[in-house]
Amino acid sequence: MTLSRSNRLVVGMSGSSAPQLGVAFLHAIRGLDQPIQTHLVLSGGARRSIELELGTDPADVEKLADAVYDAADLGAAISSGSFLTMGMVVIPCSMRTLAAVATGNSDNLLTRAADVTLKERRKLVLVTRETPLSYIHIRNMETVTLAGAIVLPPVPAFYHQPSTIDDLLRHSCGKVLDQLGVEHNLYRRWPGRPA
Numbered sequence: 001m002t003l004s005r006s007n008r009l010v011v012g013m014s015g016s017s018a019p020q021l022g023v024a025f026l027h028a029i030r031g032l033d034q035p036i037q038t039h040l041v042l043s044g045g046a047r048r049s050i051e052l053e054l055g056t057d058p059a060d061v062e063k064l065a066d067a068v069y070d071a072a073d074l075g076a077a078i079s080s081g082s083f084l085t086m087g088m089v090v091i092p093c094s095m096r097t098l099a100a101v102a103t104g105n106s107d108n109l110l111t112r113a114a115d116v117t118l119k120e121r122r123k124l125v126l127v128t129r130e131t132p133l134s135y136i137h138i139r140n141m142e143t144v145t146l147a148g149a150i151v152l153p154p155v156p157a158f159y160h161q162p163s164t165i166d167d168l169l170r171h172s173c174g175k176v177l178d179q180l181g182v183e184h185n186l187y188r189r190w191p192g193r194p195a
Contacts, residue, residue, distance in 0.1 A: 008037050008085040009180070010078050010117065011065065012110040015045015016094035016129040019053055019061070021154055022046070024169035025091050025176065026064035028186055036182070039078050039085070040065035041110045045094060071108045078113040087123030088113055089176055092154070095130050095137055101149070102140040114149075124149040125179050127172065150179050160188040 009029070013022035029036050040062060042050070047058040054061075062068045069076040077083045090097060090110070097111060101124075106112035117124040126149055130137060141151045154172040162168050167187070174186035 006086055007035055008039060008083075010039045010041070010085050010088035010113050012041050012043070012088065012090040012093075012097075012113060013046040013050075013061075014043045014090060014092060014094040014097035014110060015047075015049050016092045016097075017049065017053065018092045018129050018154070019046060019049045020165075020169060021127060021129070021172060022091045023054070023061055023064065024166070025089065025173045026061070028170065028173040028177070028184065030064065032177075032182065032184060034182070036086075037067070038065040039067045039069065041069045041071055041076075041078065041113060043071050043094075043097065043108065043110050045096070069109055071110055073109055074106075074112055076109055079109060079116065081116050081120045085117070085122060087125070087180060088117040089125045089127065089180070090114060091125075091127040091176065092129040093126040095128070095140070098126060098128055098137070098140050098144065101126065102143040102147075118144075118147050118149060121148060123180055125176050126151050127176060128153050152176060152179065159190045162187075 029038055050056055050058045100111040101114045106115045156168045170186040174184055177184045
């Protein structure tokens, strides 16, 4: 099958808490009706969070993706705008990664791929993970938003009546897919009040 911009997605996981979000997202992509090829890059911090919070070898997370890149490899395919994609999702996105994207600091493949996504005017969704937020965090969010990124904190919703943590994770993943224009059935949408 020939892949095009419409079915290639770069997925980055950085070193904040909640690598569960990235794992749930990769599982969600695999469960879609439409084929989407995932190109994964894990930061060093993500690898450590996966070990500490999931008790899992990062290699097991990498098996969920179609292609995997070393964060130190700035010559990888996803470092170039000529590699056509539908966009990029950083899930979770640490404040350090947010700051690097906001300042154009492309010292690793994850932040370089995000920078490329912005310069090519493709969708960049940053699932930022921190609370409370400092003024610096808020200004960095403003900067990336003005540059075209979508800041999407994984804020839990309850209108779909979740009963498990997995329900909350699927909701966050569904909100990301909504931003990419990808159809899914990860959560029950709000039907509105009857007329």
